[in-house]
Amino acid sequence: MADSLTDPKMAEKLDGLRMTKQRKVVYDVVQELAIDHPTASSVYTKAKEIMPNISLATVYNCLETLTEAGAITQVNLHREASRFCPNLQPHAHFFCAKCDSVFDVNLNEQADASEPWNLPDGSKIQEMNVAMRGLCPNCQDS
Amino acid sequence: MADSLTDPKMAEKLDGLRMTKQRKVVYDVVQELAIDHPTASSVYTKAKEIMPNISLATVYNCLETLTEAGAITQVNLHREASRFCPNLQPHAHFFCAKCDSVFDVNLNEQADASEPWNLPDGSKIQEMNVAMRGLCPNCQDS
């Protein structure tokens, strides 16, 4: 699993891009906060602990660069701030309406997420985004 | 199918809310432009042809009210402006990356969109959002 920017597969994706200190810090922070699916400003707050002079614009730039390189993915729900996720497996997201936490939801073995959908004839899917909102197990009991 | 605000089922959902001229105009425009999945400002532009003094704030208010009442749904992709859809059947959306059009994608007969997903034990889904991005049949040939 390509969970490091120095992984050979990831290095290939990042070909042509400079692996600057800032990009490395941003990537490491997204990894560290992965379970929270951090927003750009959460990443900024944490990144400043390591690199106090990093700017918010740089965090946005790095997140965009890493997303385009395929090292992380951008996750959106409604109009809230984008969140970022370093899990590169195909997966969906469950947003708890009560505690605002986000959970990765994996695809069942051998399943295809686009299967139950009646896609337009001749269309070609490049990416698929599945988000669910509801109550998480913790918030259910209260 | 509850495709009119005067439909008994819809009237029930709107219980307690006034069916003002503005709300009716906004709803009718969303119906009229349904195939486009119009944004708030598209709705505003069209609504002004019918009611020149309607304000953008009122369009936003009406869209929110109608969404909360369940008369229309709000559709989001990435960080673009929200779009609105009067199709109340469970369906997904296909966004063409080239021509920016949006298509309704229906669920196969008897299928359940949450089926292929390994949901967290004990969680309860309230809503599910499926969006795909790719090339539409028209844009494929070019």
Add this chain to the structure above:
DNA sequence: GTTTATATCAAGAACTATTCTAATAAAGGG
């Protein structure tokens, strides 16, 4: 039908997340 209460509307200000701009700094090949 008048009064009173409540819901809604309109205009513009405010807000938030994000993107842009322009100047400075850092990478990295030769």
Add this chain to the structure above:
DNA sequence: CCCTTTATTAGAATAGTTCTTGATATAAAC
């Protein structure tokens, strides 16, 4: 090192949306 390219920074700008306030309209109570 030097040079060219690319990245970073701070702050301004932007888009979409939400909020605030006072004016209006509608409904309910009398």
